[in-house]
Amino acid sequence: MTKEFPKGFLWGAAASAQQLEGASSEAKKAKTVWDYWYAKEPDKFYQKRGPEHTSNFYYRYKEDIVLMKNVGFNSFRTSISWARLIPDGKKVNKEAVSFYRDLFERLNKEGIKPIANLFHFDMPLRLHKIGGWENKEVLEEFYYYAKVAFETFGDLVFDWVTFNEPIVPIEMGYLNDKHLPGIWDMERAMQAGFNTMVAHKKAVKAFKEANIEGGKIGIILNLTPSYPKGENVEDIRAAEIADAFFNKSFLDPAVLGRYPRVIRDVLKTEGIKVNYSQEELDLIKNYKVDFLGVNYYQPRRVQKGDSKSNFKQGFEKYFRSYKWPKAKMNPHRGWEIYEKGIYDIAINLRDCYSNIPWFVAENGMGVEGEEKFIKNGMVMDDYRIEFMSEHLTWLHKAIQEGSNCFGYHVWTFIDNWSWLNEYKNRYGLYRVDLLNQKRTIKKSGRWFYNLATTNKLIE
Numbered sequence: 387m388t389k390e391f392p393k394g395f396l397w398g399a400a401a402s403a404q405q406l407e408g409a410s411s412e413a414k415k416a417k418t419v420w421d422y423w424y425a426k427e428p429d430k431f432y433q434k435r436g437p438e439h440t441s442n443f444y445y446r447y448k449e450d451i452v453l454m455k456n457v458g459f460n461s462f463r464t465s466i467s468w469a470r471l472i473p474d475g476k477k478v479n480k481e482a483v484s485f486y487r488d489l490f491e492r493l494n495k496e497g498i499k500p501i502a503n504l505f506h507f508d509m510p511l512r513l514h515k516i517g518g519w520e521n522k523e524v525l526e527e528f529y530y531y532a533k534v535a536f537e538t539f540g541d542l543v544f545d546w547v548t549f550n551e552p553i554v555p556i557e558m559g560y561l562n563d564k565h566l567p568g569i570w571d572m573e574r575a576m577q578a579g580f581n582t583m584v585a586h587k588k589a590v591k592a593f594k595e596a597n598i599e600g601g602k603i604g605i606i607l608n609l610t611p612s613y614p615k616g617e618n619v620e621d622i623r624a625a626e627i628a629d630a631f632f633n634k635s636f637l638d639p640a641v642l643g644r645y646p647r648v649i650r651d652v653l654k655t656e657g658i659k660v661n662y663s664q665e666e667l668d669l670i671k672n673y674k675v676d677f678l679g680v681n682y683y684q685p686r687r688v689q690k691g692d693s694k695s696n697f698k699q700g701f702e703k704y705f706r707s708y709k710w711p712k713a714k715m716n717p718h719r720g721w722e723i724y725e726k727g728i729y730d731i732a733i734n735l736r737d738c739y740s741n742i743p744w745f746v747a748e749n750g751m752g753v754e755g756e757e758k759f760i761k762n763g764m765v766m767d768d769y770r771i772e773f774m775s776e777h778l779t780w781l782h783k784a785i786q787e788g789s790n791c792f793g794y795h796v797w798t799f800i801d802n803w804s805w806l807n808e809y810k811n812r813y814g815l816y817r818v819d820l821l822n823q824k825r826t827i828k829k830s831g832r833w834f835y836n837l838a839t840t841n842k843l844i845e
């Protein structure tokens with residue numbers, strides 16, 4: 387069966403500055419939290435490999451753009467490094483400007499639409515030291531950074547994103563120890579989360595002020611549809627609360643300009659206070675996004691909470707995760723694979739979010755030990771082809787039913803470094819040999835080329 391996608395559909399991949407560029411302390415780039423953390427605690431990082439061990443895109447981007455062409459991309463999203471562009475928060479780094487301008491120019495020339503993101507987990511160290519998103523001054527710095535980015539690259543990039551997965555540094559840094567500051571504190575998590583949303587709104591305001599002709603601004607959220615364990619009231623309520631905190635907490639203010647009632651009720655019951663001003667509420671109300679990017683990897687399965695749990699340190703009081711017995715698992719990564727989740731997201735956006743234009747900004751399959759699938763020099767990743775194909779089948783169905791999806795980006799185009807996980811889970815359409823940086827197309831790369839260049843999924 388052939389499934390044709392809408393004309394002009396975007397096919398490509400996502401990446402991020404810290405994960406791809408390398409040159410982490412070169413060309414006047416200032417340190418980020420990741421550079422700092424690695425220097426301080428290398429043991430936390432898988433195989434002790436820190437952010438300087440990436441795929442060196444900073445030096446290899448010209449050749450890498452050719453590789454993008456060879457897998458049929460017509461679009462590519464990456465982030466600008468805040469610490470590279472404005473190392474001291476004031477003066478714009480000319481070397482960074484040349485690098486990003488050349489990158490965007492070359493992408494445009496090759497017919498690969500650049501989508502630029504402002505923030506992908508890489509807080510400049512000097513701002514982390516004054517409290518990161520908890521400090522309202524950092525929001526002003528972000529506004530300035532956004533303005534500089536729009537003014538400097540607005541003639542080359544028309545599709546902009548403020549944040550990738552803004553909830554991740556909050557969840558992993560304030561209710562876990564996988565990002566800095568690495569603490570368990572719900573009150574601080576809520577304040578940092580709220581401030582992140584205000585920072586996003588300030589960037590949207592800066593974007594409107596920059597008046598980029600034909601420009602659009604969005605945000606990328608990792609949505610995890612929440613499914614209750616049972617059909618009983620308690621499990622259904624648990625799923626509603628999980629959905630509110632993990633999806634709607636960013637989706638609703640970004641798209642609808644308000645926070646869901648459920649969140650306000652829970653925080654009130656728990657006596658958790660968030661500091662905000664009327665001016666901030668007005669920003670939230672008035673600066674809505676033009677489009678949305680959705681990263682989808684896996685759903686959330688929940689059951690009723692444990693009333694004895696302490697809400698100050700986590701959500702278990704209101705919902706707990708459980709393993710669905712029928713779940714299909716990624717045997718090489720441990721995450722659930724639930725393709726229909728993408729359809730449920732698409733229909734929800736159609737019905738509850740004014741059918742906002744959106745694209746799949748990340749979808750992909752991480753595989754540990756992928757070298758065991760190499761045959762005659764090529765990774766034979768049929769599992770990844772099946773993964774993308776099944777997600778695309780559900781996505782196509784949702785588009786047929788009217789969801790306003792305009793593209794599909796895979797995570798990611800070449801294997802890349804991933805935070806504490808280093809290269810543990812490989813996701814690329816190209817394999818990267820860490821000894822010599824050689825890129826080799828995988829079977830999925832060949833498959834993606836046909837998909838993208840015909841605009842058709844052939845099963």
Ligand code: BG6
Nearest residue numbers: 402550551608681752804807811
């Ligand atoms: C996404 C992030 O959520 O997941 C990426 O945007 C990240 O930055 C990707 O690399 C894969 O995560 P992991 O932990 O499997 O490498």
